[in-house]
Amino acid sequence: MVRRRYHQLEITGVRLGVCACTLSLLVLFLLCPWSLEAEPDGYDLLLKATQALREGDLDRALHLYQQVPPPQEGQEGGAFVRSRMEAARIFFSRQEFESSASMCREVLEVFPDNLEAKNLLRQAEVSQIPQWLRFLKDMKTYLPTLLKASGMTLILVLITMIVSPTAGLFIALGRISRMKMLSAIFWFYIWIFRGTPLLLQLFFIYYGLPQLGLTLSPFTAAILGLGLNYSAYLAEIIRGAIESIDAGQMEAAKAIGMSYWQAMRRIIVPQTYKRLVPPVGNEFIALIKDTALVSTIAMVELMRAADQIFNATFNIFVLMQAAIIYLVLTSIFTVTFRKIEDRLGVYENR
Known part of the structure; x- marks a missing residue:
């Protein structure tokens, strides 16, 4: 009998222990649900x-x-x-x-x-980094490369400034010549180069001529394209200046025994200088900016160098630096031509 009661008590104790353990786990789950959550995946x-x-x-x-x-x-x-x-x-x-x-x-x-x-x-x-400080840092990094490339831009401008007025003068004289065939040829030349974009002309010279058997370097193609285009514009400017001189000047020159070409060289053309400086100066200032177009024919000048750096870094400050260099160059040329105008007395009151 004693052993049976002891066995019953033992079973009852086990049951109470299990219930207590279950109750403890339930309380723990209710009070601390986070303790059973899995770590987020x-x-x-x-x-x-x-x-x-x-x-x-x-x-x-x-x-x-x-x-x-x-x-x-x-x-x-x-x-x-x-x-x-x-x-x-x-x-x-x-x-x-x-x-x-x-x-x-x-x-x-x-x-x-x-x-x-x-x-x-x-x-x-x-x-x-502040924008102004980034600009100064980028200028220190990229400015030497841009300045070196701007030297090529200046070379293109200076050579074109020599070639185009010289060619433009001969084209203008041919345009006002009494020889109708010669005048028609130069009229056609002016019509072509003034009527088509400079970019298209550069493409034709650099990419088109090789298909005809004539391959030019980027530098030669750039000089040829800029020279042909600007000589057409300057030819019309020079022709207008020559025709603005009083016709009596030519008659007087012939009266003293001068030939047509002597009169042109000694009398007529020198009088056009004052009239030519303002429009020619404007053309040369535009030329500085138009040199950027030669970057499309693999000519490494200021715009090409800036574009290469920008494509590699996507840094907009590089383009701003190139714009500042262009602005400085155009400002120098503007002041220079203004001094020449003042020296020649273009705007003197008469």
Whole structure:
């Protein structure tokens, strides 16, 4: 009897113990539900963040990206790296450069050799520099290259300034010649080169002539294209200046025994200088800017150099520096021609 009672008490104790344990686990579950939750899966969070990004909810996507835990020892960190880099790119696009840099640093703490994080971190740090300081830094870096290229621009301008007025004078004289055939030929020349874009002419000279058996270097093609185009414009300017001289000047020259060409050389043409300086000066100032077109035929001058640097760096300050150099060059030529005009007395009151 005693042994039976003892056995019953033992069974009852076991039951009470099991009930107490179950009750303890239930209380623990109710009071601390987090203790039974599994650690969030990185790829699951990454998937949810990507879905939020597709829906346009950037804030939720950023929150989810930042919830992806760093990898533990022995684990691969693909989800962590991708989530942090996606967050860094979003912050960068929103111009929150400090947050973008912070995401990159988290990646580099775990994976110090990650090139993507290094590059984006560098861009984010540079973007935090004040604009004026970035401009000065970029100027120090790229200005020597641009100045060297602007030397080629000046060479193109100076050679064209010699070739085009000389050719333009002969074309103008041929245009006003009494020989109808000669006048018609030069009229056709002027009509072609004034009526078609300079860019198209450069393309034809550099890319078209080789198909006809004549291959030119970029420099030769640039000089030829600029010279032919500007000689046509200057020919019309010179012709207008010559025809503005009183016809009695030619008659007087012939009366004292001068030939037509002597009268032109000694009497008529010298009187056109004052009238020619303003419009010719404007053409040469336009020429400085038109030299940028020769960059399309592989001619490395100022615009070509700036374009190459910009395509490699996407740095808009490079183009600003090129614009400043063009502005300085045109200003120098403007002041120079103004001095020449004043010297010749173009605007003197009479």
